[in-house]
Amino acid sequence: AAIAAGATALALAGCALVPGSVSSVDEAEFTNELAIPPLAPSKVVDGTRVFSLTAQEGVTEFRPGVKTRTWGFNGTHLGPTLRAERGERVAVEVANDLDEPTSVHWHGMHLPPEMDGGPHQEVDPGGTWRPTWEIDQPAATLWYHPHPHGATEKHVYRGLAGMFLLDDDASRAADLPDTYGVDDIPVIVQDKVIDDDGQLELEDDTGEPGTLGDVVMTNGTIGAYQEVTTERVRLRLLNGSTARTFQLGFADREMDLVATDGGLLDAPVRLEHVRLAPGERAEVIVRMEPGETTRLHSFEADLGGVVVPFAMGGNDAFDVLELRAADQLAPAPEPAWEKSVHAEQDALHEDDATVTRTFELDDRKINGRSMDVGRIDEVAEVGSTEIWEVRSTVPMPHSFHVHDVQFRILSIDGDPPPPELAGPKDTVYLEPSTTYRLLMRFDDYADPDVPYMYHCHMLMHEDDGMMGQFVVVEPGQEAGTPPSHGRGA
Ligand code: C2O
Ligand code: CU
16 A cells, blocks of 8 residues: 555656565564674785775575575675775775676765775686775775676676775774674665575566565664674664665654764764664764663664655664673763864865766766777866765655766755764765755875766666766866777667
């Protein structure tokens, strides 16, 4: 009934959108211990920290005895957590053991365009790609995932994704729980459809906004619980879904939001829940009492006036992860720090902006155009500060992501952003018919020939062409010609 009502409402809104094909999320029993992605081993060679990732096929038992074909990095599903220090040079050996091209994009990372891992850096089956760059940005919870032209949804959905954590002096000085897997917990939230044969299903002709799963998993665990042994626990939340937007929080307590996509906030923000569209991250601190149990929950999301919340993955409430506190909890500090540690973010000044660009998103295009790997859509000069005005012009939301930079949201329909959207961001949920003004600066890595991407992170939209390309050039330089990778739509 909810589906039918939703379809009618959207039709009335003058938009021929069909709601997602899958019903609401099943109630899980929270009896499975949360899988913690291992920290990726690395070796330091000539001052460079070197990681290895191999994209491969495998079989995963999400449910006991049910063998599901999945893809993973260095394993059957998801990938290890990469971790590096600001100022370090890193390299990753990315090997492709799949039968088709893939790529690995470092989502949120500031790095040269040829290291970005987008559709221009695909890796052929049997091939290896070796990007290397210097970590030059504040501590943050970033992630990595494939970005092959037209096939990103499938690759992420089958399991190719992992976290990439960055540390720096400021993050260490902040009083935050920081023991990985103990009081500092990666939480990759994803929804899936597991069909009668136990296989992951991704339909071609799904409705908006793409496949919505009836199974929710955290780090690949259905119905997961995590033992808590400290008074405070830090959850690094990543919406790694292909389509669904979550509104995550606890019914019985508030939490402190301490970081958004690109790093720490100026100060912790106490809130009940945080909305995360595909690609967005949030770090929250949760307080626990000895012996108690609580559950991270996805509330019916406030999707900003979208008239078919179910279809957008919002009108669906379910538990995500159970936290079980031990009878004795080790003391932990209250999150607190000085605003002065965030010099980079503060250094973005609206007065410095010399260029304003407009991006209008309809249901599949940006500014009326579909992605073309051979076309440069925007040219930014190195050193320049820009304002990007982004708007969904149709009655549906999008999740707008810009490669290379962390931006600051100046305003949302003229109003200042709420505190949870005031920190460093690389991805933002676009409520329909709402204008988001984003402030960003292109500090370095000029290259007229190799573009970065901007796109919707609802991955069916991205694959359907809701993506554009920009290059960063030296002042006065013209855009070159993107290298043809010989594949594509
Ligand atoms: Cu997370 Cu262009 O992607
Ligand atoms: Cu979209």
